Amino acid sequence: MSFDLSAANASDPQAAVPAAAAPTAWDRYQPWRRTVEMLAWVTLFAVNAAFGTLTAVIDIHRYALDIPDWAPAVWEVSSCAVALALVPALVWYTRRIPFHFDSWRRALALHLIGSVLWSVLHVVGMVALRKLVYVGLGERYDFGSWGMNLFYEYLKDVRSYTYMVLWMEAYRLLMRRWQGEASLLASPDDVPEPAVPERPERFLVRKLGKEFLIAASEVEWLQASSNYVNLHLRGRDYPLRTTMATIETQLDPTRFVRVHRSFMVNLDCVGEIEPLESGDARITMHDGSKIPCSRRYRGALRQERRAA
DSSP states (O other), X not given: OOEEOTTTTTTOGGGSOOOOOOOOHHHHHHHHHHHHHHHHHHHHHHHXXXXXXXXXXXXXXXXXXXXXXXHHHHHHHHHHHHHHHTHHXXXXXXXXSOOOTTTHHHXXXXXXXXXXXXXXXXXXXXXXXXXXXXXXXXXXXXXXOHHHHHHHHHHHHHHHHHHHHHHHHHHHHHHHHHHOEEEEOOXXXXXXXXXXXXXXXXXXXXXXXXXXXXXXXGOOEEEEETTEEEEEETTEEEEESSOHHXXXXXXXXXXXXXXXXXXXXXXXXXXXEEEOTTSOEEEEETTSOEEEEOHHHHHHHHHHHHHO
């Protein structure tokens, strides 16, 4: 059984289904984004392994070292393969511990710890791969003193870790600016800050050097994403750096209702509420989007709809 709310909102112009926006370069990039990101990482490590192998072979011949030419390839490929396998973990960690001006000291300390763990996993993994390859070739691989060599490898790994973190943060900043990053409008310098923060009527969106305003009442739903809350409006998501708990206290409670740990909805944009056997519910917005509603918030949502 479902509750169709379309008729109740038919007289409300804000309840009408918004016209579909023309796809932008950002929209066209989204279906390819994951593929491009994966190819970028694979290409980065493949090029690094190729150039590392080439320079090592040149050094072997330059100094007439008694090392077979295939050995540098095993060293470089094993190192890059393990580093590539650790990228998803690093992506997750950097999302959990992002760098911001107001919390960079904490982030730096946690990333120093993370770099040590990343280096240990990297070294253990590449040594294991090298031993397997050497055994398969009838050879024996000796890593040497673990204490000294772990420290030596960490001095190299911490630089790689830093470069990768900086690259990911720069890429995410570019993506947010391309997508359009929202922020609260700042109060004028000559106006004292109110004791109780006022409800924002508009959000400022910065998008690749351009700025524009969106009305808070036009936001259709909000979704938590790491240290950001995405404001969904007419088929677009604008990340706002805040928490769901904070934005919940700032928005009009008669219009915006929490329906899930990670979601809030604009009641004027809710089309249908479909109860599920689990006790949760599924909300269908006027544009057809599906929003989860947990059992904890379902009762409050129905009460708000009756009051509206």
